[in-house]
Amino acid sequence: MTSTIGSTVLGYPRIGPNRELKRALENYWASRISEAELRNIARDLRIDTWRSLRQAGLDSVPGNTFSFYDHVLDTAVTFGAVPRRYADLGLSPLDTYFAMARGVESTPPLELTKWFDTNYHYLVPEIGPDTRFFLADHGVLEQVREADELGIPVRPVLVGPVTFLLLSKPDSEAAPGFRPLDTVDELVDAYAELLRELARAGVEWVQLDEPAFAADRTEAELAALREAYRSLGSLAERPKLFVAGYFGDLGEALEILSAAPVEAVGVDFVAGDPGLDSLAALPGLRDKTLVAGLVDGRNVWRTDLDRALTTAATLLGLAGEVAVSSSCSLLHVPYDVEAESSLDPQVASWLAFARQKVHEVVVLGRALREGRDAVAEELAAARRVVTDRVNAERVRDEQVRRRLAGLRPRDTRRADYDVRREAQQEALRLPPLPTTTIGSFPQTADVRRTRAALRRGGIDHDTYISRMRAEIERVVRLQEELGLDVLVHGEPERNDMVQYFAEHLAGFADTEHGWVQSYGSRCVRPPILFGDVSRPEPITVEWAAYAASLTDRPVKGMLTGPVTILAWSFVRDDQPLADTAKQVALAIRDEIADLEAAGLGVIQVDEPALRELLPLRAHRHKEYLDWAVEAFRLATSGARASTQVHTHLCYSEFGDVIDAIAALDADVTSIEAARSRMEVLGDLEAAGFARGVGPGVYDIHSPRVPEVAEIVELLRAALASVPPSRLWVNPDCGLKTRGYAEVEPALRNLVAAATEVRRTLG
Numbered sequence: 001m002t003s004t005i006g007s008t009v010l011g012y013p014r015i016g017p018n019r020e021l022k023r024a025l026e027n028y029w030a031s032r033i034s035e036a037e038l039r040n041i042a043r044d045l046r047i048d049t050w051r052s053l054r055q056a057g058l059d060s061v062p063g064n065t066f067s068f069y070d071h072v073l074d075t076a077v078t079f080g081a082v083p084r085r086y087a088d089l090g091l092s093p094l095d096t097y098f099a100m101a102r103g104v105e106s107t108p109p110l111e112l113t114k115w116f117d118t119n120y121h122y123l124v125p126e127i128g129p130d131t132r133f134f135l136a137d138h139g140v141l142e143q144v145r146e147a148d149e150l151g152i153p154v155r156p157v158l159v160g161p162v163t164f165l166l167l168s169k170p171d172s173e174a175a176p177g178f179r180p181l182d183t184v185d186e187l188v189d190a191y192a193e194l195l196r197e198l199a200r201a202g203v204e205w206v207q208l209d210e211p212a213f214a215a216d217r218t219e220a221e222l223a224a225l226r227e228a229y230r231s232l233g234s235l236a237e238r239p240k241l242f243v244a245g246y247f248g249d250l251g252e253a254l255e256i257l258s259a260a261p262v263e264a265v266g267v268d269f270v271a272g273d274p275g276l277d278s279l280a281a282l283p284g285l286r287d288k289t290l291v292a293g294l295v296d297g298r299n300v301w302r303t304d305l306d307r308a309l310t311t312a313a314t315l316l317g318l319a320g321e322v323a324v325s326s327s328c329s330l331l332h333v334p335y336d337v338e339a340e341s342s343l344d345p346q347v348a349s350w351l352a353f354a355r356q357k358v359h360e361v362v363v364l365g366r367a368l369r370e371g372r373d374a375v376a377e378e379l380a381a382a383r384r385v386v387t388d389r390v391n392a393e394r395v396r397d398e399q400v401r402r403r404l405a406g407l408r409p410r411d412t413r414r415a416d417y418d419v420r421r422e423a424q425q426e427a428l429r430l431p432p433l434p435t436t437t438i439g440s441f442p443q444t445a446d447v448r449r450t451r452a453a454l455r456r457g458g459i460d461h462d463t464y465i466s467r468m469r470a471e472i473e474r475v476v477r478l479q480e481e482l483g484l485d486v487l488v489h490g491e492p493e494r495n496d497m498v499q500y501f502a503e504h505l506a507g508f509a510d511t512e513h514g515w516v517q518s519y520g521s522r523c524v525r526p527p528i529l530f531g532d533v534s535r536p537e538p539i540t541v542e543w544a545a546y547a548a549s550l551t552d553r554p555v556k557g558m559l560t561g562p563v564t565i566l567a568w569s570f571v572r573d574d575q576p577l578a579d580t581a582k583q584v585a586l587a588i589r590d591e592i593a594d595l596e597a598a599g600l601g602v603i604q605v606d607e608p609a610l611r612e613l614l615p616l617r618a619h620r621h622k623e624y625l626d627w628a629v630e631a632f633r634l635a636t637s638g639a640r641a642s643t644q645v646h647t648h649l650c651y652s653e654f655g656d657v658i659d660a661i662a663a664l665d666a667d668v669t670s671i672e673a674a675r676s677r678m679e680v681l682g683d684l685e686a687a688g689f690a691r692g693v694g695p696g697v698y699d700i701h702s703p704r705v706p707e708v709a710e711i712v713e714l715l716r717a718a719l720a721s722v723p724p725s726r727l728w729v730n731p732d733c734g735l736k737t738r739g740y741a742e743v744e745p746a747l748r749n750l751v752a753a754a755t756e757v758r759r760t761l762g
């Protein structure tokens with residue numbers, strides 16, 4: 001048994017190299033396989049992971065990185081935080097778990113929200129004064145035994161108690177003012193119980209993750225961290241404790257952890273290098289293991305091993321021992337680059353997915369222990385990749401660079417809003433409270449089949465075009481018949497709003513198997529942005545122009561904005577994000593010019609991810625929002641005054657981004673608002689927003705068809721904050737996941753409600 005961490009990763013993908021878990025889950029939910037069959041598949045996936053991590057040569061293999069749905073939900077269930085409405089369903093433990101994750105007919109699921117600033121989503125635990133924490137589920141221990149049987153001792157990984165509570169929300173029984181963190185002492189006792197059991201099972205190390213401390217925290221929250229680890233560290237019977245913080249600089253929390261009675265502390269040197277001086281000022285580290293996260297766990301580039309080793313070498317005197325790891329769990333990257341057969345070989349040679357990253361960690365560990373010579377070949381190979389990337393022709397496009405260098409302030413400014421408004425009214429002649437949709441119409445089985453057939457070569461390009469045109473015509477006729485004011489083409493040609501653009505822009509590569517878990521069984525395949533971005537030819541113009549040719553009503557061109565394209569891709573790490581965003585913005589700008597030239601007078605640039613990329617620490621918000629807004633404005637400011645620029649945002653909690661939304665300077669902004677009953681409008685107006693606004697009047701996430709009366713009521717509520725001249729009427733988001741059976745009546749009611757409210761305006 002090893003006694004040091006040496007080399008390790010903080011977590012591993014769990015969906016299966018071929019998305020085996022996704023398929024198994026879907027089969028189980030559809031009652032096509034039994035619970036026993038599902039559990040067997042899960043066990044096989046765990047065993048494969050442990051074996052491959054051990055064979056790759058990691059000194060410490062993480063355990064408990066598997067999850068049927070989500071690791072935060074697992075933690076809640078482990079410690080008995082199951083809200084009564086799920087426990088009362090009388091289901092088996094596994095089905096109770098899935099009820100919390102997905103809901104059942106009578107009971108909606110727990111809220112799903114983003115895991116820090118990643119694209120992974122976790123289920124928000126509900127904690128109240130009546131929550132009784134105890135070691136309710138022994139899955140963690142069972143997995144330890146499972147691994148032991150294979151002769152692979154593992155280091156169970158759990159969300160730490162303080163982060164767990166900081167990610168939770170008060171349940172419905174909690175009095176105002178109650179915070180989940182108020183229960184930390186009881187939760188720590190339950191963790192203590194688990195630690196005791198793990199020690200008895202012979203577990204040597206346990207990893208507790210506290211990434212919540214990469215964000216700003218209050219004194220009380222920091223004190224809770226200090227107390228929690230003082231108390232867990234003082235247990236008589238426990239494994240060694242490794243506390244990992246990642247996704248950014250831990251700040252004061254690092255001081256607290258380095259002084260706590262734990263054996264190892266993890267620091268993310270990729271996202272939050274604290275700097276040598278701060279580390280040197282932590283005497284507590286001298287008798288601990290510092291687990292240095294040197295291999296980026298969130299992006300797909302091969303590590304500059306020389307640089308990583310130099311960082312590691314400077315740490316040697318500062319801690320009792322230095323171990324190496326991934327910067328965070330590898331959950332956020334795909335399994336294996338070698339599974340990719342159609343990637344350009346040069347681009348592929350620059351990439352490291354989970355399997356390659358494990359190897360990098362192992363190499364770094366050996367270099368630290370045995371010296372650089374022991375891994376000379378690997379270091380040389382990594383060095384070659386670094387130079388190859390720097391010099392690669394396909395990464396630099398001088399024309400793009402010259403264009404960026406030549407940008408002037410007026411390239412991000414449009415005419416005054418008043419001038420634009422008049423020109424647009426003149427051109428479009430829209431009624432008050434104009435009706436529109438967010439862009440996509442239902443992606444029917446037929447539409448998907450047609451796209452798949454083209455991909456597989458089952459139909460030729462002309463057949464594809466004519467089928468898509470038929471779909472567009474159908475959607476246009478439907479919108480005319482429904483009486484919508486601003487029409488869309490429906491986006492049938494798009495698989496995904498980011499992937500579609502990535503496939504048509506230079507500088508991006510696509511993977512075949514690069515799946516990453518987004519939540520539960522849902523996976524995404526982010527494109528890889530590796531080089532300077534340009535637009536070889538128009539992307540959306542033919543589809544949009546075709547739609548416009550079919551009708552006298554205005555048709556809205558539909559584009560994805562630069563920030564969202566970056567947020568949902570793996571992005572190059574060799575230049576600031578702000579520069580990459582500008583390149584994407586220029587490509588969108590050109591697309592807008594071409595849409596205008598083709599006669600489109602309304603163009604929407606979607607930025608649903610604007611808020612997602614917001615840095616965890618408040619002091620970094622401004623810098624981010626500045627470049628994000630700048631990129632959007634660069635994309636849209638080439639539009640003529642008479643062209644109406646729309647944007648769409650997919651959330652209703654504005655808080656930190658409200659000024660940025662106003663600064664986008666879009667003529668019309670559609671936002672999610674139905675679930676918060678238009679509250680967002682008051683906030684917007686209070687912040688001085690004085691443009692067109694389309695608060696969503698019904699929630700497209702549910703199949704329910706809204707009544708006319710209820711939409712009328714929402715519009716009246718909206719009119720309390722927004723004058724009729726600026727109010728738009730639209731759903732909350734795109735309709736692609738819905739069926740026509742709901743969409744048709746819902747839009748019919750939406751138009752009827754707008755008509756009714758217009759009439760009362762006189």
Ligand code: GLN
Binds near residue numbers: 438497736
């Ligand atoms: N235009 C896109 C659509 O309607 C917007 C999607 C989104 O906001 N995520 O599908």
Ligand code: ZN
Binds near residue numbers: 608732
């Ligand atoms: Zn949306």
